[in-house]
Amino acid sequence: MHAKSPGERIFDALNAVVLTLFCLLVIVPFVHLLAASFSSKDALIHNLVTFWPVDWTLDNYRLxxxxxxFWNAFRISVLVTVAGTAINMYLTLLTAYPLAKTALKGRRLVLLAIVFTMIFSVPLIPMYLIVKSVGMVNTLWAIMIPNAIGAFNLILCITFFRGLPEELSDAAKVDGMREHSILWRIFMPLSLPIVMTLTLFYAVAHWNNYMGPLFYITDPAIKPLQLYLYAVLSQFNTQDSLLNLSESIDQFSPLGIQMATVGVATVPILLIYPFIQKHFIRGALLGSVKG
Incomplete structure (x- = not known):
């Protein structure tokens, strides 16, 4: 291993500084959010909170x-994320597997159509009319079906499948296996990195989906968490959070409750990511370099 030149050392140092700054840009707001969510009303009113709670309290989280x-919206978001991600992965894998085979007739035309959808998206009004015409408005299907397959995720999966040895498929066919069985019993165990990567992509997209529910959901009983967070952050009504408490409304800070609400809404993704981080990084790298 050769010694680094002065230019390479300077580049590495600048790289470390830039990446550290980007990490701080992501972490600092979240640390401030947590500090504010655990701080008292007086500390928030007098703007005393920076990166550590002032007058530590759990009242905001109790509300x-x-x-x-909140919990009804949370339940709806969990349901949409789990069911929507399952639909996404099933359809993406079933579509990517045949498109990864170079011998498939019409493959280039289909791939061209997929790339076209990445450049030109469907206008809002035609999409709404389609969703309405099939009776999905004010149903959870409206925020799961229209984006059942992500074009970028599909191309990433196709690229990964193309990097797997075709001899495995040929050998399985000799043993009498059908294409469906080959995909789920042979290719799937080998594709765990890309499956985990796309699962994370789809799950985060569903969990953070705001525009879809805003356009298609008006029934308060099935509004997901993102619409609730919008209502809390933009037009906060503290009375809604005190329906089951006997304390006076004057004891609580709307800002503290907002921060606690956002903090709880962020927890599921933070809990899931560490368990699939290894597969996520490996899948993203493999899917980007194999051709």
Whole structure:
């Protein structure tokens, strides 16, 4: 291993500084959010909170815990994320597997159509009319079916499948296996990195989906968490959070409750990511370099 030149050392140092700054840009707001969510009303009113809670309290999280509106929205988001991600992965894998085979007739035309959808998206009004015409408005299907397959994720999966040895498929066919069985019993165990990567992509997209529910959902009973967070952050109504508490409304800070609500809404993704980080990084790298 050769010694680094002065230019390479300077580049590495600048790289470390830039990446550290980007990490701080991501971490610092979240640290401030957590500090504010654990701080008292007086500390928030007088703007005393920076990166550590002032007058430590759990009252803000207690209000979130007793808020049935929040937990209903949370439940809807969990349901949409789990069911929507399952639909996404099933359809993406079934579509990517045949398109990864160079012998498939019409393959180039289909890939061209997929790339076209990445450049030109469907206008909002035609999409809404289509969703309405099939009776999906004010149903959870409206925020799962229209984006059942992500074009970028599909291309990433196709690229990964193309990097797997075709001899495995040929050998399985000799043994009498059908294409469906080959995909799920042979290719799937080998594709765990890309499956985990796309699962994370789809799950995060569903969990953070705001525009879809905003356009298609008006029934309060099935509004997901992102619409609830919008209502809390833009037009906060503290009374909704105090329906099951006897304390006076003057004891609580709307800002503190907002921060606690956002903090709880962020927890699921933070809990899931560490368990699939290894597969996520490997899948993203393999899917980007194999051709």
């Amino acid at each position: 979130v815990w007793y808020n049935q509106i």
